[in-house]
Amino acid sequence: MNALVLGAGGFLGLNLVDEMRAEGLDPLCARRTRTNVIPLRSRRARMVHVDLDEPDSLVAAMAGVDVVFHAAGHYPRHSQDGFGAMEVGLRQLENVLDAAAAADVRRLVYVSSTATVAASPRGLSDESDTFAGAPGLGVYHDLKWYMERRATRERRFEVRVACPGACVGPWDLRVGTSALVVAAAHNLDVPHPDGIVAVVDAADAARGILRLGTLADAPARVLLVGGNHRLHALRTALAERYGGPPPSPPIGAAEAIALADAEERRALREGGRGRLSREIVDLIVHGVPIDASLSARTLGLAYAPLADTLDRFDAWARRMRIIPPLENVA
Template identity: 30%
Template sequence: MRVLVTGATGFTGGWLARHLANAGDTVRALVRHVSQDRVGRLLDAGAEVAIGDLGDARSLEVACHQIEVVYHIAAMYRMAGQGAAAYRDVNVEGTRRLLEAAQTAGVRRIVHCSTGGVHGHVERPPATEDAPLAPGDIYQETKLEGERVARAWGEAGRLEVVVARPIGIYGPGDTRFLKLFRGIARRRLPMLGNGGVFYHLTYVADLVEGFRLCGTVPAAVGRTYLLAGPRYTTLRELVALIASELGVDPPRLALPVWPVWLAGALCELVCVPLRIEPPLYRRRVEFYTKSRAFDASRARRELGFNPNVDLEDGIHRTTVWYREQGML
């Protein structure tokens, strides 16, 4: 199969491009600059590279030439200092430009990567694909708009569309969860509240196989799938598992949530108009208050999705990588 992967210089897209190449696909990777370090790894894996940007429709048409399946992984993901318009331009309009280019080029299917974050705080865990949609910030809002644009394209019969909503992607190459691992390793992670909210992680190798299934299983057309790891835990349990892997005691001190949340709101109020990155912001506090627990049984049943890297093993592999990189 000839496939295009957007976001291939990123964590997940890079894993996916290599996974698909190993599985025998002819992979083209959309990259913004050839000079990026990660491009070398893509070329080593046998991928070809197309220079392009979701903001540049013409580059997307060229990238889609003779492609059968597009895996749309690229997104603007919580970048400091970016306003709502920038998120919308990449996550919504960029998706629209890519869909147009794909249709023009005769692409058969697009796997659109959304996020489980479109469900926001999960009131009744575990959430299925039909749980309420409650995006909590501009990133999640524009991810939801992007998935709606993609789904509408599919419903209009313009392309086969499959929407994937990954949950908490971790593994070697990720640096988002580094803050958590490092905070625990250095015994500087503040625990807010009782740690009883749920947290759900998905090991990246399991996830990219889920994407491949979305791109290949005939019955997936028009469907939306949560792609989540084998189990969720409370935040307290997750922190304890990471602490045990790192050989340290889990944090004992627990601070009350709301004073810290208020301090975050104040920091945002002062810093954001001045375009300064706030030292504390509400989303960081919400890490301790929002429950994320998902039910991936639709993907298991319909796609044969079988995430089998358990949490202890995934945490171990991730820790080994952080250590090799000298990050911990």
């Protein structure tokens, strides 16, 4: 199988590349001009320059490719410009789909998000729980819904959709979903609302995405989640794990949204990164518990327990100095 990974230098992309190589595959790894290519170079990965805004670069990269793994869907840096985020996300996705059609790609695995999963009257949500229209729960939720809808409407080749929960594991170099763990390791008490967080080990998510691309028979859309956790309980457990004080009580949803919006606007004015981002607040406040048994059964996944995931992340993050090395811990 000739495979191309879009977003190969990113968090999930690197985990996917590792899974593929463990299976004896040698994927072509798409990188942007300003991608951090150090992890790909150290893996001796085959690389190709791709810009999702340059259709020719996409078509060239997909020449001779059977399966495209699209793990580079637009992730807006903030939620203060919904129209702009939608415009970029949908335009880039259209470019990818058009290029795949032009290059006669057989299958595309599109990496979406559990933001597209609706609450279920049964308690746990599964693949059947979808929103009838844009969720209206924030820019990130709407963007992911519109993008997923566009991907699933593709008819020129087969599209399969993976919806991973909050990924935790090695290679989160930008400290995205691992921020909770990193904050706990640094004894930082960032105000948070409470809600359900569906967590998945990044290696399990990558394995699921790979199998979605390689298995002859697989569902058209799967949820990839290892466990559901209440955020405040999770933060309390993380504080205990790292020997810090217990976190402050959760703040209300409206207060969290106002704080995240203010932090994002401040970061836009002054640069840097806000303490709390709006899409994270939206994901927590509107998070639903998820039943990922379909992916476990059909893709042969055995989801790692959270403790194992945290151990793996911890060992890696200490090596990368993202959290304090053990010798510096009192």
